[in-house]
Amino acid sequence: MAGKTLYDKLWDSHVVREESDGTCLLYIDRHLVHEVTSPQAFEGMRLAGRKLWRDSSVVANPDHNTPTKDWDKGIEDPVSRLQVETLDSNIKEFGALVYFPFKNVNQGIIHVIGPENGTTLPGMTVVCGDSHTSTHGAFGALAHGIGTSEVEHVLATQTLIAKKARSMLVKIDGVLGAGVTAKDVALAVIGRIGTAGGTGYAIEYAGSVIRGLSMEGRMTVCNLAIEAGARSGMVAADDKTAAYLKGRTHAPKGANWDAAVEYWKTLHSDADAVFDAVVEINGADIQPQVTWGTSPEQVLPIGATVPDPSKETDPTKRTSIENALKYMGLTANMPISDIKLDKVFIGSCTNSRIEDLRAAAGVIKGRKVASSIALALVVPGSGQVKRQAEEEGLDKIFTEAGFEWREPGCSMCLAMNADRLAPGERCASTSNRNFEGRQGPGGRTHLVSPEMAAAAAIAGHFVDIRSQA
Numbered sequence: 001m002a003g004k005t006l007y008d009k010l011w012d013s014h015v016v017r018e019e020s021d022g023t024c025l026l027y028i029d030r031h032l033v034h035e036v037t038s039p040q041a042f043e044g045m046r047l048a049g050r051k052l053w054r055d056s057s058v059v060a061n062p063d064h065n066t067p068t069k070d071w072d073k074g075i076e077d078p079v080s081r082l083q084v085e086t087l088d089s090n091i092k093e094f095g096a097l098v099y100f101p102f103k104n105v106n107q108g109i110i111h112v113i114g115p116e117n118g119t120t121l122p123g124m125t126v127v128c129g130d131s132h133t134s135t136h137g138a139f140g141a142l143a144h145g146i147g148t149s150e151v152e153h154v155l156a157t158q159t160l161i162a163k164k165a166r167s168m169l170v171k172i173d174g175v176l177g178a179g180v181t182a183k184d185v186a187l188a189v190i191g192r193i194g195t196a197g198g199t200g201y202a203i204e205y206a207g208s209v210i211r212g213l214s215m216e217g218r219m220t221v222c223n224l225a226i227e228a229g230a231r232s233g234m235v236a237a238d239d240k241t242a243a244y245l246k247g248r249t250h251a252p253k254g255a256n257w258d259a260a261v262e263y264w265k266t267l268h269s270d271a272d273a274v275f276d277a278v279v280e281i282n283g284a285d286i287q288p289q290v291t292w293g294t295s296p297e298q299v300l301p302i303g304a305t306v307p308d309p310s311k312e313t314d315p316t317k318r319t320s321i322e323n324a325l326k327y328m329g330l331t332a333n334m335p336i337s338d339i340k341l342d343k344v345f346i347g348s349c350t351n352s353r354i355e356d357l358r359a360a361a362g363v364i365k366g367r368k369v370a371s372s373i374a375l376a377l378v379v380p381g382s383g384q385v386k387r388q389a390e391e392e393g394l395d396k397i398f399t400e401a402g403f404e405w406r407e408p409g410c411s412m413c414l415a416m417n418a419d420r421l422a423p424g425e426r427c428a429s430t431s432n433r434n435f436e437g438r439q440g441p442g443g444r445t446h447l448v449s450p451e452m453a454a455a456a457a458i459a460g461h462f463v464d465i466r467s468q469a
């Protein structure tokens, strides 16, 4: 019998019951909760007179609707305020292991605070009513988004009804060139397999490039698994995983730590494991990426030119290129480096961790944001990231260059708070989605790495980070 994949191991260790058609009841270890997808779930619990099955599994925090400046003024928008206050009252009533209310010094994006507080651990099943829960798979965990009715099911029973996905190995070997980041790896994978390429699969990212990434980088890669169509992305646990977690508030301590680390060593695919699909990419071929269209798969290396629909023979693809160019206000065949920006956003659960801010600051240090840029924003992923960055003086580097240094939250990643694009505005963004209106109605989003966003802010247009040494 062939060995097991990491996904098999995580799945098998959480099956409570399996039906003859393969439908399983899976035990859920960690339940992340934010204000957008939890209100109806808590309301359902209340109406049924239920209590949480295990309130110590819940880590909660508002992030999508919270403002990123003038916190003393509270939340201006009444709908956003109601969402956030509802989460407050629900957690008060039902309980949680960790709750960082609005303005708490540790508040942040749920996918940033989970790992940094040691509440995401290898071997766990992690769910949240949020598609970017795939981020947590970076720890050798089975992590994916769930719908609001499933949120209620997990709150009530600590289980989820699920069917196993097929397994896909995305193996990236070799070494990355200078200036090429985890974000470029993630976008290059999507460029290769498409946004539907991972549909029905659980992706394991492996190979020397993935091993070489920091935990922050692995989180960036897994964060974008959902944009490749896979609900979950994962990376085997290793020494870096343990080193990242050691000493974190909710990580195991003492003898429990030692036992946990021993167990975590088993959380990798066996050498003879068989995957349903395998994609191999040479890390040396990956270049800094920029999305030019309205889907993450509409992505090209910085040195490329914008696609020409007249050269596309497939009529469906031709129409989608034409539509994207029209929405994005771009001309066929123009160099990507000629695309001029109005705004720059460094943040989101993809790229708002300390390593991302260090990398962006490294590009910006001693330089100024171009006068043509209307707004350049840096939004740390959490209060902890913000404090660390300030200790290192990164905030000064950003503000001296002309960036605004904000409070943590989802911010301009999506238009659910005050940070958004005006119609027609063009933004270099370190986030993960670029569909029409994502950052505000009529807004135009180009997804890039923090380094590429920083360099674009200085130049006013996209530039090859490799020419900026």
Ligand SMILES: CC(C)[C@H](C(=O)O)[C@@H](O)C(=O)O
Binding pocket: 036, 037, 064, 129, 130, 131, 132, 145, 414
């Ligand atoms: C609001 C939430 C449900 C949504 C998600 O599921 O991912 C959001 O976080 C996003 O990034 O689009």
Ligand code: SF4
Binding pocket: 063, 064, 109, 111, 130, 132, 348, 349, 350, 409, 410, 413, 414, 431, 432
């Ligand atoms: S930062 Fe963006 S992608 Fe991440 S959870 Fe918030 S809205 Fe979703």
